[in-house]
Amino acid sequence: MHIAIAGNIGAGKTTLAAKLAQHFNWDVHLESVEDNPYLKDFYNDMPRWAFHLQVYFLNSRFNQTQQIQKRTRGVIQDRTIYEDAHIFAKNLRSSEMLSERDYENYFKLYESMITMVQPPDLLIYLKADLPKLISQIEKRNRDYESGIRLDYLKKLNEHYDEWIANYKHGKVITIDVNNLDFVARPEDLGKIINRINIELFGLF
Ligand SMILES: Nc1ncnc2c1ncn2[C@@H]1O[C@H](COP(=O)(O)OP(=O)(O)O)[C@@H](O)[C@H]1O
Numbered sequence: 001m002h003i004a005i006a007g008n009i010g011a012g013k014t015t016l017a018a019k020l021a022q023h024f025n026w027d028v029h030l031e032s033v034e035d036n037p038y039l040k041d042f043y044n045d046m047p048r049w050a051f052h053l054q055v056y057f058l059n060s061r062f063n064q065t066q067q068i069q070k071r072t073r074g075v076i077q078d079r080t081i082y083e084d085a086h087i088f089a090k091n092l093r094s095s096e097m098l099s100e101r102d103y104e105n106y107f108k109l110y111e112s113m114i115t116m117v118q119p120p121d122l123l124i125y126l127k128a129d130l131p132k133l134i135s136q137i138e139k140r141n142r143d144y145e146s147g148i149r150l151d152y153l154k155k156l157n158e159h160y161d162e163w164i165a166n167y168k169h170g171k172v173i174t175i176d177v178n179n180l181d182f183v184a185r186p187e188d189l190g191k192i193i194n195r196i197n198i199e200l201f202g203l204f
């Protein structure tokens, strides 16, 4: 079984991934953040580093999906390769931070890779409004994320809404996390687990 968790920066993907992995006794596959060689530079100068960062994330996420496809146990994946291309790269292009030729070059590479990617059995989309995202990014307190602009998060949320409305790779659950606290309230985590059990195993 392969569950992937999608959502904007700070929505709670990593936190939920850890909780679900513990509950189901499955493995968790996180994204490359602390060891990412471009992320800090990207936040300092997005147009300069956009292409480098996107190629790095694309390759890293592709390798992760190849590992997931060889799995012998259930797995929870923190963010999908679809989001790199359809949310982040697309947003950088529409904001003119990625040139047309770099975007086309990137997207052709993505299209070649995606033919080898199996979608998750279930995608969980964590939907959060800006105040929730901002407060959770602040709570996490990564220095290089302190300058993330509201406008950047807002545009990413718009791309997420469009992408999720057109997602055709399989089952999806959208969870509005604005008023949920699956860290402090076990009953909130329980509600999410119930929805997964219904969707994946037909259990009530
Ligand atoms: N539902 C939640 N309730 C309370 N705190 C949360 C919740 N989700 C995430 N957090 C906190 O918000 C911060 C960002 O969460 P994180 O899981 O790293 O988000 P993401 O992986 O989506 O970027 C962390 O400090 C985390 O503990």
Ligand SMILES: Nc1ncnc2c1ncn2[C@H]1C[C@H](O)[C@@H](COP(=O)(O)O)O1
Pocket (backbone or CB within 6 Å): 007, 008, 009, 010, 011, 013, 014, 031, 033, 039, 053, 054, 057, 079, 083, 084, 085, 088, 089, 145
């Ligand atoms: N494809 C991406 N392009 C730009 N930035 C990205 C991409 N994937 C992840 N990121 C950034 C956003 C955050 O600063 C970190 C970690 O993501 P998070 O949503 O907090 O797990 O990487």
